[in-house]
Amino acid sequence: MDPRPDTLLQHLGEEERILGAVVPPIFQTSLFVFDDPHSMWDTMQHHPGGPPFHYSRLGNPTNHIAEQKIASLEKAGACKLFASGMAAISAAIVSVCRAGSHVVMVDTAYGPSRQVMQNLLARFGVTHTLVDGRTVESVVDAIRPETSLIYLESPSSLIFRLQDLAAIAGAAKERGIATACDNTYCGALLQNPCELGVDMVVHSGTKYLNGHSDVVAGVLCTSAERMDAIVRNELALLGGALPPFPAWLLMRGLRTLRLRLAQHAGTADTLAAWLSSHPKVRQVHHVSLPDYPQRDLYLRQMRGSGGLFSFEPTFATRDEVYRFCASLKWFRIGVSWGGHESLAVPIEVHPLDWEAPRWMIRLYCGLEDPQDLIEDLERAMAQV
Numbered sequence: 001m002d003p004r005p006d007t008l009l010q011h012l013g014e015e016e017r018i019l020g021a022v023v024p025p026i027f028q029t030s031l032f033v034f035d036d037p038h039s040m041w042d043t044m045q046h047h048p049g050g051p052p053f054h055y056s057r058l059g060n061p062t063n064h065i066a067e068q069k070i071a072s073l074e075k076a077g078a079c080k081l082f083a084s085g086m087a088a089i090s091a092a093i094v095s096v097c098r099a100g101s102h103v104v105m106v107d108t109a110y111g112p113s114r115q116v117m118q119n120l121l122a123r124f125g126v127t128h129t130l131v132d133g134r135t136v137e138s139v140v141d142a143i144r145p146e147t148s149l150i151y152l153e154s155p156s157s158l159i160f161r162l163q164d165l166a167a168i169a170g171a172a173k174e175r176g177i178a179t180a181c182d183n184t185y186c187g188a189l190l191q192n193p194c195e196l197g198v199d200m201v202v203h204s205g206t207k208y209l210n211g212h213s214d215v216v217a218g219v220l221c222t223s224a225e226r227m228d229a230i231v232r233n234e235l236a237l238l239g240g241a242l243p244p245f246p247a248w249l250l251m252r253g254l255r256t257l258r259l260r261l262a263q264h265a266g267t268a269d270t271l272a273a274w275l276s277s278h279p280k281v282r283q284v285h286h287v288s289l290p291d292y293p294q295r296d297l298y299l300r301q302m303r304g305s306g307g308l309f310s311f312e313p314t315f316a317t318r319d320e321v322y323r324f325c326a327s328l329k330w331f332r333i334g335v336s337w338g339g340h341e342s343l344a345v346p347i348e349v350h351p352l353d354w355e356a357p358r359w360m361i362r363l364y365c366g367l368e369d370p371q372d373l374i375e376d377l378e379r380a381m382a383q384v
Ligand SMILES: *Cc1c(COP(=O)(O)O)cnc(C)c1O
Pocket: 084, 085, 086, 087, 110, 157, 182, 184, 185, 203, 204, 205, 206, 207, 216, 217, 218, 336
């Protein structure tokens, strides 16, 4: 029987204990040398990403350890680390676009992912349509003859909407369209889009996978065949490789992924339930709440929830939302999430189906004691 994910997270890729070291070294090297020219050229041609390795822009043994672990978690044929989530996301998008291509993207996707389409690829004649994504029809209806990619993010990371990954991937496959899904919320443990038929899975490794707010990194998982082309083109030529030291930190973070995620999720459930019954809260957006609008899909598609959710307060003006956030002590005001520290983001959200934008507060629950975090929210509620 194959070892289970938690065992693989500790050992996969580390079979070769160099000089007996229980922790693999950081291969802080830009290049790898060969005994003869034939093996160098052979490696560059046939195994550009390694192993064997020849140049750290394409592959490095430290990175390779983390990549093997993440590929196994995501049940994908191959994984590559990138210099940031955005480097991985833009590589995935560019890999299937050419002048005249069209991309269907969910409107709730991470802002900079949408900007790749709006600011960058529009300049090269690639068009896109933003769709709601909560029904399969909303995605399929936007498909055109020139559509080359459907880009998903489920759950989205501000109002936590889901897309039916298996159904959308199936519809795309029938039409020869590639699919990609940002799986950052799920940290590779709560959901595996490749298993549901999605072609490319991307992550901000900056969030749960590293988990200590000390690394910016990105992850791309796909089939070995598709990855070979991405290594030769988007990784090699756009050049967004992750250096080995942050890759080593990420590998270390992965060892405690399950423990951390469970703690973040438990705290988020406690806080979301507390906020749901608070008189100054209009609505809580959290996938694991019993009244979550897409509960059936959540139970079918995901294996649990994470530490991130948002709520709409009754005091929904900018000034009051700002005052609330500034009154918090343990929740610090800041973007990103996935580390040890709790964070709050006051943000105006405007999905396609809302007539007007609404102010809300996104909370990320860190590893602090949940009771201290509730007392923090209580104190800030009294200030508005
Ligand atoms: C942070 C984030 C990204 C971008 O990742 P970086 O590592 O910051 O480049 C992409 N998608 C989601 C959902 C994120 O939260």
